[in-house]
Amino acid sequence: MDLPVVVGVDGSEESLRAVDWAADEAALRGAPLRMVYASLWERYEGSLIAQEVGKPAEEVMATDIMGAAERRAHLHHPELRVTTAVLADEPSFGLVNESSTARAMVLGCRGRNAVTELLLGSVSLAVAAHAHCPVIVLRGNSLKTAATAAPGRVVLGVAEKAAGSAAVRFAAEEAALRGLPLEAVRAWRRPAHSDTGHPLLAGGPAHAEEQEAAEVLEDALRDVPEGLEQHRRTAEGHARDVLVAASQDAALLVVGARRRSGRFGLQLGRVAHGVLHHAACPVAVVPETD
Template structure:
């Protein structure tokens, strides 16, 4: 069964940018695209209007937004199979339900109702932190949105061996025909010195070597399945969230894994993913990984 991509649309500029990106993504992977508009508009319509011959204003707004989105998608790529869904529920709940049976959920960095000072809308943050499928938050500068860097950036964490994030990053690089930068950040604790009893030699070289070993182990299994993908293994000293933010300026997509525990009901985003969703200079894919 082919699982479609889903993109949330709400009429905002950010959601239309996400729609453009989603159309291109659907074309790359030969997947159908479903446009989803969700709102609690029916709760707030005046009862008198509901009993009159006039259509509720919220329903008219939904139809207009979805109609404009379909037209925009068809103009961008008429070969992509586009369908629509309008639901009377809050967007967060709808997109989280969708995440159970789609390939990925794509959202804009800000919603129509987001406060001016927010760097990421509440819906995007909630969906990225709780969804059961990859969630791509479309953000960044024009070069990153246009895919002109021809580079996918993968942040490799402590337990990335065989992870869904690694596989997702390889799939994206293969579909785009571009390079994959796999980055592992490392730190040398200040209290470790050259005379540390458990660390013979240079502690910095020890930690860098460990980072390189983790990187090789994380990529080994999946790299063989994607022989055409050019992989650049990079170990960098520094905090992971800062390292990836800096490198996101030269990437078309940043891929980060996030552990999911069914018993945990709140947001499940580590510091790296949370920071990237708010500040990265390219679209960010958060890929869930069962704990």
């Protein structure tokens, strides 16, 4: 099956920028693009727009939103295979369901006005937490697209058990598609009980923690293709803060989110949740299964 890149649209400028990124992503991968609009957004704004033009709300919203998104996608990629879907679902439910047959999903992080900004932010967070495929949320300067994000690099946040993980594979693939270097980053913390004031103990515990972080990096990247430019970096500090700092001049930040079977609620983890709120570049959240 030729799985598509899926993009969630709602008519906002943020979602149209997500269409730009998703169209580039699909073109880079030689994949079709699927644009999805969850029609229950109409309960917030559709009736007001429909009254102005004298048409049923569903017809107005679906026609106008999907038409604008499709024209946007074909603007730079006229050859792109595009399909559209209007779902009679809540956005988060509909998009998570779509993710089960998607190669990747792209979302903006804001809506059309002060009310829907909060709602769409919640949708992006919920989808990233529960999707079955990698979800790219356009944090930071979303005027950049998948094809124009260079110069830069793809930054991979390396978790404790990253060897052979889906996040590592996705980050390496994204870097190769863009012709960018891959920088793998592993944060480490100085032990709370270390006494760096004593000359015989100074640097001992910290060195051990840093060495362990370096070994995790080596193990994580052992299966990455040799032709891809790779960089490994350890940094002392909280993982969220280290990755947010690394995102300042990155094209894409990739983190894993472990899915635990039978667990309800958000399944992002503190690091993924934190970078989604604070990163300065698009963030890809890649599901990992136990």
